[in-house]
Amino acid sequence: MSYYYKLFWILTTITTFLRLSVIGKLGLTVDEAHYWVYSKFLDLSYYDHPPMIGYIIKLFTDIFGINEFAVRLPSVIIFVITSWLFFLCIKKLFNERVAFIGIVLINILPVFSFLGAVVTIPDSPLSLFWILSFYLFINIIETKEKKYWYILGLVVGLAFLAKYTAVMIYPSIILFLICSKENRFWFLKKEPYLAMIISFIIFLPVVVWNIQNNWASFGFQLQHGFGKSLPSFSFTLFGRSIGAQAGYVSPFLFIFFCYVAYVLIKDAFFKKQKDALFVASFSLPVLFFFNAIATFNEILPHWPAMGYLILTIYAAYIINKFWDNSKFRKIIYFSCGFALFLDLIVPVHCIYKFIPIEPFLPKKETQKVEYGIPKAEIVDVSNDLYGWKELSSEINKVYDSYPEDKKPFLFTHKSYLASQIYFYTPDIRVYCLSGKIDAYDLWQRDISALKNKDGLFITSNMFDFKNPEKIYPFAEFEQPIEVPVYRNNKLVKKFWITKCKNFNPDLLPEKYTANIIGQKKSLMQGLIDTDHRLFKFINIDVKNKFFDFIISNVSFYDDKGVNPSVIVIVLVTLIILRKEEKNKFWILLAFIICTVIVASTLNTFIKGFLDRPRPLAVFGEGNINIFYEVLHARSFPSGHTQFAFTVMTTMLLLIPKYWYIYLTLAFATGFERIYAGCHFPIDVCCGALEGIIISYIMVKLFKKIYKL
Template identity: 30%
Template sequence: MSRAAALALLALAALTALRLLTAFWLPAAPDEAYYWIWGRALAPGYYDHPPMVALWTAAGTGLLGDTPFGIRLLAPLGVALASVLLARAGDSLFPERRPGIWAAALMNATLLFGAGSVLITPDTPLLVFWCAALWAVARLHATQDGRWWLAFGLLAGCALLSKYTALLLGGGVVLWLLLEPRARRWLRDGRLWAGGALAFLVFAPVVYWNARHDWVSFAKQGGRAGRVGAASALRYLGELIGGQAGLATPIIFVLCIAGAAAACRWWIVRRDAAAGLLVTITVPAALLFLWQATGSRVQGNWPAILYPTACIAAAACLGPRWARWRGPGIALGLALTLVVLVQAAFAPLPLPRRSDPTLARLGGWEAFAAKVEEARRERGAVFVAAEEYGLASELALYLPEGVRVVALGDRWDLFDLPAPTPWQPGLLVRSTRRTGAPLWPAARQEGELVRSRKGIEAERYRLYGVSVPSEGPTMAVLPPRR
């Protein structure tokens, strides 16, 4: 092992240790608590996403218990593995330049991965298996050994089990096979088709689950784009570009764009097949997100899949004038990541909710659950209920053992969870940000509670006295904390 590789591994180990420490310290975000519920009610599919994130949360809590650290344990460890695989992929694609360490460093210095890897979302296993599949196809290109198609198929199937946007990875590779003359020979190799069949077999349980549930998950994720006016389209495009510049950090964002453009030149002018692979995986997906932003808002985490290949392109295809910005870009990204993690964990800056997303998502959940439990006892309620899936999941995670949490909403009809007993009294907790009347029939308002962190309000909630009706909206009793 070279000295540079040894230093890179030490730096990655230190960064992973920091992420694990932060993961231990932070409370669970609402989406993380929701995915914890998934892990307690394992199924081949869910309304929102495929099941891989549920398997990860189930594995982590199986080792460390139903705690925020257990829920997100595999996230920092998985991103560390993805970093190593990305570095190996870069070196396999461009063995003369050996850009792997720089590519992994650029990726880890973005806020998307530097801070985002502390939390567990479907994007986390997607990133890990995306990088693993990219490593497999890079080894295929380097060795010309068709057996790597089997590894690629297995890993791409696992990426599809993580999030449906993994289709863009397979689509990019297929496009490379069609457009790159030196890759077309694989179309006549049975191992390529065996790898594709393996990917489908891995993903087949999700197809089966959707077929039994009216294709609800496919319909939800496939119907994201809509039509808006020109002003809204420009606003959404501006949000997408500005958001990515912030989440990737400005210097790395520019380097990734320049790297993708340079890879296009390498493919066209130099006929570099490795650069062509980066282009077909990165550019069509980027254009798809830009097109989608003309019709609907693109969430900031969705384009995260662009950065592994874009970072390799930035590390491998840019000349010395651009390369001198890699160090400052990584330094700025790591500094911003540290600021975000410190603010999330300790809140040294007294920022209001509108200026601090860590307050809205992470602030004060344990203390708030204690307030809810006190209100439940005062009113003699048998259970606590919530309409928002994230709020219901947080309450199930943080309320004392034995306190039942009832969740409302059609999505819970897709889970194999019990219904509450009719006519029992309960306490409904509902954010004041929700408009309209409660979904619960005959709810009686009985006060308010505030969730806060260091005295700064994160959210305000109304309390309602309720009882379980014999008929009404879909209700499910969430699994208790073990």
């Protein structure tokens, strides 16, 4: 074992021991408690995130029990594996000395050393699969081994199951291939596309869940990420985001990382350095994407974390490169020392509460007292980790005072508060009846069983609402029971438990119910509803004069039996065949005609067998936009789209040089069929899929027979 490899394991062992000694001493954060609740309602996916984190927590709490140590243990273990892969990646790109510097950095940066290695959040498994994807991609480029693409597809699929941010992995791969001239040939190979298909298949449970639940998760994340209104540039939002990221990375190292990004851009895209291009492709797109969003919508500082993770590799390279410069070395020592100070002071304060908050507040704020609690204690976020066991004890005491046949249900008005209560009273179901859509709406769609039951309403001074009488339809409310929380003999927090008698869910305001989410649908019904909604979006919402002019003319001639799309595709194909394959013109033309006949015959058979109604028959005349084609039956699959994609795929496999022409024509054909009101989107997608599969099989047979 080499010198730096030994140092890696020594450092990893020490830091792992330190993390294991801390993880059981702190109460769960609101996020961790929320992800623990996932494990109580195992499903294909969840409102906030994909399902992986819930299953991981379920596994560890089943083994080690429901406690803080069990919830956080997977993050510690995952970080060890991630660190090892991180070391191997840097070693491949540079050397073991640089790799060890990189390991030191990720153990110093707060965003990784604490948030990713102690606190259990979806970013923990995401970081593992992100760095594993990076490692596999390096191997693909270095070895040219096709088999690695399939493993990469599997790993990226698992990353998708961890967090939606994983969607940035494939743009990173595409960026590298575009910028690396000698590796662009992969765009013409089937393996990258099969890898993407494998990833999608693994991600399919999340898609199925969204189809069944009205696309609740995708809709929430898109709105959460991009905002509810049209983008409007804001220096304030951008500055706040940069400041928060600087805090997560640590201020002085953040400045250094900005310099590293600048050097990386020069080395990767101007000097064409291959190693730099690897790092740039997997870090800069993530950083630029989320910081671009930060100019018009507030982002959380850990969203671009994967970009910083890979950028750390080049930071380690720069440190090693300029280490002999004494001035530079002092700057790095100071920056890392300050980051390490932040790493230590946060958990130590969380455990021992030794930092006075008053000096950091305006003088007027220090004098404020709310519910008998000084303002300094309210703003000290570490207090949120405490008091849960005291609350749990009081809840159990009140709960046990009820007869067995009249036990109350627990409820509150904030989802994260509900999750923390649930974790510390795991044997009692907790409900969240809030005016905001959240994960609990999907877990408690039907609350009719709570009718005429008593409830215990729980809140704390950390939230802006503690009076349930104004919202919840109970017959009677008792005086709240106050639960004070003390740290270092000082009052820092209060909970209130209110006994509520005889609940009537029928009178609950609709926004406090799950009605806005809707009932869970069967997969088939969910697909049909999605198909209809997407059709209306393209056919009605996208409607404009430009498209009307073009597509009305196409529809006019199509109704007369002369399809412009088919004619254009045929003419383009004849011209290209004549230009590129003069000697094989007639053979290739005959083969393409044969392929089209096979695909069209199958298409005709499926159309007749299924006989799906057209949009006009489903929605009725006057409810959708149509032009000259008045069609009612045999909608599935789209014959026009099948033809376009059959010719496109055949030509791409035979003469890939003109891929962009065929891609444009094929997608334009599919769009036209929906816009003209002739087909549903699923008709078009399946027509395209049929054309691709048939033509791929036919070309493979053709090449085998003619030994091309």
